[in-house]
Amino acid sequence: xxxxxxxxxxxxxxxxxxxxxxLSVAEGDICGFIGRNGAGKxxxxxxxxxxxxxxxGDVFIGGKSIRTDPIACKRMIAYIPDNPDLYDNLTGVxxxxxxxxxxxxxxxxxxxxxxxxxxxxxxxxxxxxVISAYSHGMKQKLALIAALIHSPRLLVLDEPFVGxxxxxxxxxxEIMREQCASGCSIFFSTHVLExxxxxxxxxxxxxxxxxxxxGTIDEVKGDAxxxxxxxxxxxxxxxx
Amino acid sequence: xxxxxxxxKVGLLSxxxxxxxxxxxxxxxxMLGSTALLGALLFMAVMAFYGWSLSMILDFAGVPRLLVSGxxxxxxxMSLVTGVGKIPGVLFAAKxxxxxxxxxxxxxxxFLSKLVxxxxxxxxxxxxxxxxxxxxxxxxxxxxxxxYLAVLAGVLIAPLLVCAVAGVIAMFISRVASRSxxxxxxxxxxxLAFIVAVMFMSMTFSAxxxxxxxxxxxxxxxxxxxxxxxxxxxxxxxxxxFDLVWLxxxxxxxxxxxxxxxxxxxxxxxFAMGERRTRGNxxxxxxxxxxxxxxxxxxxxxxxxxxxxxxxxxxxxxxxALLMLIFTGMLVFGGKGMFGGDVDVQTAQSVVLPAFVLxxxxxxxxxxxxxxxxxxxGSRLWILRSLPVSAADIFKAKxxxxxxxxxxxxxxxxxxxxLFLGVDALTGAMAVLLPMAYTLFAGLVGLVSNLFLxxxxxxxxxxxxKRSGSVFLCMxxxxxxxxxxxxxxxxxxxxFALFGVIVLAAMLLACALVWRWxxxxxxxxxxxxx
Numbered sequence: 056x057x058x059x060x061x062x063x064x065x066x067x068x069x070x071x072x073x074x075x076x077x078l079s080v081a082e083g084d085i086c087g088f089i090g091r092n093g094a095g096k097x098x099x100x101x102x103x104x105x106x107x108x109x110x111x112g113d114v115f116i117g118g119k120s121i122r123t124d125p126i127a128c129k130r131m132i133a134y135i136p137d138n139p140d141l142y143d144n145l146t147g148v149x150x151x152x153x154x155x156x157x158x159x160x161x162x163x164x165x166x167x168x169x170x171x172x173x174x175x176x177x178x179x180x181x182x183x184x185v186i187s188a189y190s191h192g193m194k195q196k197l198a199l200i201a202a203l204i205h206s207p208r209l210l211v212l213d214e215p216f217v218g219x220x221x222x223x224x225x226x227x228x229e230i231m232r233e234q235c236a237s238g239c240s241i242f243f244s245t246h247v248l249e250x251x252x253x254x255x256x257x258x259x260x261x262x263x264x265x266x267x268x269x270g271t272i273d274e275v276k277g278d279a280x281x282x283x284x285x286x287x288x289x290x291x292x293x294x295x
Numbered sequence: 296x297x298x299x300x301x302x303x304k305v306g307l308l309s310x311x312x313x314x315x316x317x318x319x320x321x322x323x324x325x326m327l328g329s330t331a332l333l334g335a336l337l338f339m340a341v342m343a344f345y346g347w348s349l350s351m352i353l354d355f356a357g358v359p360r361l362l363v364s365g366x367x368x369x370x371x372x373m374s375l376v377t378g379v380g381k382i383p384g385v386l387f388a389a390k391x392x393x394x395x396x397x398x399x400x401x402x403x404x405x406f407l408s409k410l411v412x413x414x415x416x417x418x419x420x421x422x423x424x425x426x427x428x429x430x431x432x433x434x435x436x437x438x439x440x441x442x443y444l445a446v447l448a449g450v451l452i453a454p455l456l457v458c459a460v461a462g463v464i465a466m467f468i469s470r471v472a473s474r475s476x477x478x479x480x481x482x483x484x485x486x487l488a489f490i491v492a493v494m495f496m497s498m499t500f501s502a503x504x505x506x507x508x509x510x511x512x513x514x515x516x517x518x519x520x521x522x523x524x525x526x527x528x529x530x531x532x533x534x535x536x537f538d539l540v541w542l543x544x545x546x547x548x549x550x551x552x553x554x555x556x557x558x559x560x561x562x563x564x565x566f567a568m569g570e571r572r573t574r575g576n577x578x579x580x581x582x583x584x585x586x587x588x589x590x591x592x593x594x595x596x597x598x599x600x601x602x603x604x605x606x607x608x609x610x611x612x613x614x615x616a617l618l619m620l621i622f623t624g625m626l627v628f629g630g631k632g633m634f635g636g637d638v639d640v641q642t643a644q645s646v647v648l649p650a651f652v653l654x655x656x657x658x659x660x661x662x663x664x665x666x667x668x669x670x671x672x673g674s675r676l677w678i679l680r681s682l683p684v685s686a687a688d689i690f691k692a693k694x695x696x697x698x699x700x701x702x703x704x705x706x707x708x709x710x711x712x713x714l715f716l717g718v719d720a721l722t723g724a725m726a727v728l729l730p731m732a733y734t735l736f737a738g739l740v741g742l743v744s745n746l747f748l749x750x751x752x753x754x755x756x757x758x759x760x761k762r763s764g765s766v767f768l769c770m771x772x773x774x775x776x777x778x779x780x781x782x783x784x785x786x787x788x789x790x791f792a793l794f795g796v797i798v799l800a801a802m803l804l805a806c807a808l809v810w811r812w813x814x815x816x817x818x819x820x821x822x823x824x825x
Contacts, residue, residue: 067825101677105680105822106677106680106681108823126684127683128683129682129683130683132681134677134681136677138674140673140674140675140677141675141678142597142600142675144600144604144605145597145600147577149600152587153593153596153597154682155587156587156589156592156593157590157594157682157683158682160587162587165587179577180577181577182577183577184577
């Protein structure tokens with residue numbers, strides 16, 4: 056579903072944020088993208104979602120290139136940034152309606168899905184309020200609902216658990232599993248290694264823009280814990 | 296005092312973006328700094344030129360001191376109009392209030408620093424207009440050194456009065472606005488009503504049925520002599536220094552009262568403005584009433600909602616449409632005489648209507664919302680970029696806003712002017728079509744300049760609207776596009792209808808080329824913005 060091929064992103068000034076990164080995520084996979092602060096996770100995610108241009112390589116979503124056919128790719132993706140700044144002046148329901156209009160979600164499906172996910176995240180009664188009145192967690196929940204209402208084939212989430220209360224985190228994990236069971240792929244970055252270990256069937260570890268390792272959880276961690284493998288790999292890379 | 300100084304310093308740096316500039320590369324910082332300085336100098340030079348031209352009429356009328364009193368009156372008026380929009384954001388709904396209140400500074404220090412900021416903004420407005428007029432007077436009539444000192448003192452005192460009056464008006468407007476759920480719209484309507492009222496008052500004043508300009512100037516002088524602040528200012532500047540004390544009392548007492556009043560409300564209003572009305576009673580059944588829209592309509596609808604929810608954005612970019620209506624009102628109510636005596640149809644077609652069209656076009660190129668339309672997205676730009684829509688669709692939505700704001704007004708004003716002046720159909724059509732073409736052109740150029748000079752990392756949304764390079768660049772390009780045909784027309788000696796058709800064709804061609812660039816290279820630039 057997601058194929059990253061030799062992706063390289065160089066910022067102005069010459070800093071290589073992503074360096075020849077190749078990775079694939081199949082249908083039904085939940086892939087955790089792990090790395091320290093400034094490792095290049097968010098830049099990679101922004102390149103995947105077509106928000107940011109990149110210098111070399113390509114990204115394929117469902118076989119289509121984000122470079123040559125960005126609109127078809129974006130139609131298959133739902134993206135949530137780490138700090139979702141939404142349109143403060145719109146009400147929650149108007150924002151969801153805007154997203155549904157853009158993704159051409161059928162009226163009946165839209166109402167059903169908004170109702171379902173708003174209830175799951177306990178946000179229904181707040182949908183009539185303007186987003187500027189929402190807390191960080193509520194904005195995060197609204198962004199999640201917006202991502203889910205157009206039934207994406209690939210969910211790309213940047214630190215999705217930051218700011219969510221324990222109940223919402225649990226709900227999100229359930230929804231992620233449910234989405235994968237229905238064939239959707241999920242690619243998300245996280246700092247919480249326990250979550251990655253329990254939730255993902257695949258992980259990829261990145262340091263200074265370079266992919267250190269990628270594969271199924273068992274392939275990557277072996278008999279050790281994900282935490283020890285992560286620390287060992289990133290420390291080794293730092294020494295080299 | 297150190298805390299107050301630091302708070303004022305950080306307030307000024309954040310208002311004028313000094314800290315950011317220091318961090319930018321030298322060339323960019325120099326370019327932006329020079330542009331700002333050039334803009335300020337240009338404004339003061341225009342004021343001085345205007346003052347110099349006026350001084351000749353005033354000499355003839357025998358009231359040269361009107362240059363001094365008129366300069367102050369104009370400065371007070373401009374500062375009052377801008378103060379009504381500016382002061383609430385400084386004193387009663389400061390965006391940085393919560394952050395500053397968490398610092399180890401007293402409430403009084405915080406309030407004082409905000410008061411100094413409000414005063415500084417008013418003083419900049421008054422000084423920028425009054426000083427050039429007074430310098431012209433001083434140079435032309437060989438005023439002594441004391442004149443300049445008294446003028447300087449007056450310019451330092453007068454903002455106290457503006458702060459007090461603008462502050463009370465702003466308090467009234469925000470109080471009414473805060474009672475409504477649609478507070479932004481109420482704020483906007485009340486502020487626009489105030490600006491229109493002020494402009495219409497001055498228009499009525501200038502449209503007095505008097506063909507004798509000298510007599511009109513004498514009347515202006517009499518009116519400003521009766522207005523206490525200008526009377527005391529002129530008297531002090533012309534040698535009666537004791538009147539400065541009276542001016543200080545006249546401006547200082549209302550300022551003191553306003554300070555006492557706003558000090559009581561400072562904390563409360565800042566907290567109240569930070570709060571948002573919430574209902575928390577949305578029911579899922581209401582979803583059925585929310586209908587679907589097409590992609591382009593959804594994008595445009597969001598653009599409209601965002602635009603009208605931001606008071607400062609509307610005030611700064613909607614001013615062109617407002618000015619067009621006011622100028623058309625002046626033409627209709629002030630009569631053809633405002634262009635220099637009664638005119639026949641021939642003069643109306645070759646001089647009056649072209650001059651009117653020039654003013655209309657000037658209004659539309661002044662501040663198109665597209666010039667800051669991309670910057671204003673700020674940290675929310677990720678939403679548009681991640682949506683499955685093309686950059687051209689996004690540009691179209693932003694462009695439609697500019698057209699919606701100006702095209703209906705262009706049609707109304709053009710038709711009214713053409714009918715009022717009784718020109719032929721083709722000339723009349725140009726009065727409608729040329730401003731419309733310039734509206735489209737300004738909108739497109741606004742997008743291009745915003746792509747070249749984006750400002751996405753702002754804390755205060757007024758920064759990209761008022762102080763971004765793209766707004767200035769767009770205005771300069773628009774003015775050049777307007778000045779070139781004006782100069783050619785002045786020397787070409789062709790009929791306005793024919794010339795208008797040629798300019799229209801050229802503008803449409805330019806629009807087509809700019810749009811082509813936007814769809815191709817502009818789209819790439821949009822996705823490369825950081």
